[in-house]
Amino acid sequence: MxxxxxxxxxxxxxxxxxxxxxxxxxxxxxxxxxxxxxxALIDSGLNPDKVVVVSGIGCSGRAxxxxxxxxxxxxxxxxxxxxxxLKIANPELKVVVFSGDGDLIAIGGNHFIHAARRxxxxxxxxxxxxxxxxxxxxxxxxxxxxxxxxxxxxGNTEQPFNVPYLAASCGASYVARWTTAHVRxxxxxxxxxxxxxxxxxxxxxSPCPTLYGRMxxxxxxxxxxxxxxxNSVYSDGADPKEAAITYNGKIMVGKFVDVERPTFLELQExxxxxxxxxEK
Amino acid sequence: MxxxxxxxxxxxxxxxxxxxxxxxLMMENLGLGVMLETPCVLADIQRAGPSTGxxxxxxxxxxxxxxxxxxxxxxxxxxSPSSPQEMFDLAIKAFGLSEKYRTPxxxxxxxxxxxxxxxxxxxxxxxxxxxxxxxPSVPKEEYLPYQADSNLVPPMANAGEGYRFHVTGLTHxxxxxxxxxxxxxDKLVRRLIDKIEKNKDDIVMLEQDEMNGADVVVCSYGISAxxxxxxxxxxxxxxxxxxxxxxxxxxxxxxxxxxEIAGDIKAFVVPEINCGQISxxxxxxxHGKTDVVSVPHLGGGVHQPGxxxxxIRKVAK
Numbered sequence: 292m293x294x295x296x297x298x299x300x301x302x303x304x305x306x307x308x309x310x311x312x313x314x315x316x317x318x319x320x321x322x323x324x325x326x327x328x329x330x331a332l333i334d335s336g337l338n339p340d341k342v343v344v345v346s347g348i349g350c351s352g353r354a355x356x357x358x359x360x361x362x363x364x365x366x367x368x369x370x371x372x373x374x375x376x377l378k379i380a381n382p383e384l385k386v387v388v389f390s391g392d393g394d395l396i397a398i399g400g401n402h403f404i405h406a407a408r409r410x411x412x413x414x415x416x417x418x419x420x421x422x423x424x425x426x427x428x429x430x431x432x433x434x435x436x437x438x439x440x441x442x443x444x445x446g447n448t449e450q451p452f453n454v455p456y457l458a459a460s461c462g463a464s465y466v467a468r469w470t471t472a473h474v475r476x477x478x479x480x481x482x483x484x485x486x487x488x489x490x491x492x493x494x495x496x497s498p499c500p501t502l503y504g505r506m507x508x509x510x511x512x513x514x515x516x517x518x519x520x521x522n523s524v525y526s527d528g529a530d531p532k533e534a535a536i537t538y539n540g541k542i543m544v545g546k547f548v549d550v551e552r553p554t555f556l557e558l559q560e561x562x563x564x565x566x567x568x569x570e571k
Numbered sequence: 572m573x574x575x576x577x578x579x580x581x582x583x584x585x586x587x588x589x590x591x592x593x594x595x596l597m598m599e600n601l602g603l604g605v606m607l608e609t610p611c612v613l614a615d616i617q618r619a620g621p622s623t624g625x626x627x628x629x630x631x632x633x634x635x636x637x638x639x640x641x642x643x644x645x646x647x648x649x650x651s652p653s654s655p656q657e658m659f660d661l662a663i664k665a666f667g668l669s670e671k672y673r674t675p676x677x678x679x680x681x682x683x684x685x686x687x688x689x690x691x692x693x694x695x696x697x698x699x700x701x702x703x704x705x706x707p708s709v710p711k712e713e714y715l716p717y718q719a720d721s722n723l724v725p726p727m728a729n730a731g732e733g734y735r736f737h738v739t740g741l742t743h744x745x746x747x748x749x750x751x752x753x754x755x756x757d758k759l760v761r762r763l764i765d766k767i768e769k770n771k772d773d774i775v776m777l778e779q780d781e782m783n784g785a786d787v788v789v790c791s792y793g794i795s796a797x798x799x800x801x802x803x804x805x806x807x808x809x810x811x812x813x814x815x816x817x818x819x820x821x822x823x824x825x826x827x828x829x830x831e832i833a834g835d836i837k838a839f840v841v842p843e844i845n846c847g848q849i850s851x852x853x854x855x856x857x858h859g860k861t862d863v864v865s866v867p868h869l870g871g872g873v874h875q876p877g878x879x880x881x882x883i884r885k886v887a888k
Contacts, residue, residue, distance in 0.1 A: 307737065307748075309748075310748060339735070340731065340732075340733040340735070341731050343730045343731065345577070355737065355739075356737055356739060356748070356749065359735050359737075360735055361580075361730040361731065361734065361735060361736055361737075362736075362737045362738075363577075363580065363607075363730075363737075363738055363739075364737070364738070364739035364740060364741065364749075365573060365576075365603060365740060366573070366599055366600055366602075366603050366740055369573040369599075369600060369603075372572075372573035372574040372577065373573040373574065373576055373577035374577060375573075375574045375577060376573065376574035376575060376576060376577025376578035376579070376580075376581060376585065377577040377578065377580060377581040377730055378577075378581075379574070379578060379581070380577070380578035380579070380580075380581025380582055380583040380585065381581040381582055381583075381729075381730065381731055383731060384581065384730060384731050
């Protein structure tokens, strides 16, 4: 008697296995963030048929292509407005934006701040590897001051965005940051974010050994993970103002914001009721 | 523009409207709309440019941008209303075409039509014909988001219906998965173009007036066509044989029809509020069979009918 073992993995239902292998480099953290997200999605109890993932452009932007829910790979920086349209057209959907720091915070920065301001009901997962990976390691909106990149070979002279502070100051309902060395905490935050009404942001600091790490004395993914382990400072409820990332400095992790604010659609419904006496 | 695309994938009919500079900004994601085959409508109430130009005085300077504005090769549908009534009627038509052919449809109006007050008859809802996207008929696990049948348009599932599809602005195969193969690119882009160009009979709308026996045909669109009509009527009073061809759809371009007319006339006269964008397209379609006289206006106002009349007189001799 022969025993045939069907390879079954609990992620099979949520991953497009026919698209494997993925494009990410050895040591890259994006796969970890996808894995954590899918685990959070499973444990959230949400119906995957009603979950959509929208990505922009870049290495992290490829995540939408591997996640087996209705998924959209859009243009550079425009994942958030695309997601906004989906949510407004069909409020039943759980809308998740999965993209990178360059996509969300530089070219997509305007969409990011206004989605947070309007408290549009969506979860944004920002994989932050501190540089532009796909295009060759150029400095980006989150590259720490003094860090080496392809376009700052003598050290970055631009002051970066502190992503949790940016989101919090624009009105996000939920803001957390972890690194890929904190998979359990990251998963818990993603679950909380998925359950949160309004604009939720989970920032995942993630290694890019090929481009960022190599130029900044952390040549392997493991080196970067070790750096995260040794330098992360956990502080739930800390002021996100203090969470700026400095070159090879401490990384503040934890949940910064968890508040209730009326969402865009809720306020619209209140107004429609007031004006027309009905919801729609 | 992306919110419009997202809303369309969320299952509703979605549109946005802009003027000139906004149209330039939307080109990037108009391309995404074409590539994802997303039904939607975009109205450009054209103003004089370049750049901020004359806000908000009329022009028709975005006609070529409507055709070629986003990068890469593709075809598009663009409609040019001449009156508030047509703004209403053609907006419904635009949505119908966008849903049927799964493409963004452009309403290329201008600041005169956009600002105009005129009687508009709104028919009762049951008199209005609407078209909605074709839904997949295969079991959910067999659905391929870009598998087209003979009419070249794939059925469309909306987000949240359980099909678990992936779509991307990257060149993609029938599964919606990215590919860097030349063959996949050729097949996809050819279909994106053909689904519009090969259905011209269904898409193209023209208004023809006294074309039989005409020596000269005035061809125009939008507000310019209404001014041209006045000039054409004066010319007829002078005994000149002048036909009038109004392009209600400008893209896809009715080049077969133009070519057919070209063999029978002395010249086309083409007034438009730009420096000859559609007149050159007519010239191309004529294959040298007849003269094409451009009557340009650089925007901020409309033609004086006399200018068009003079052009007609000159070529009718």
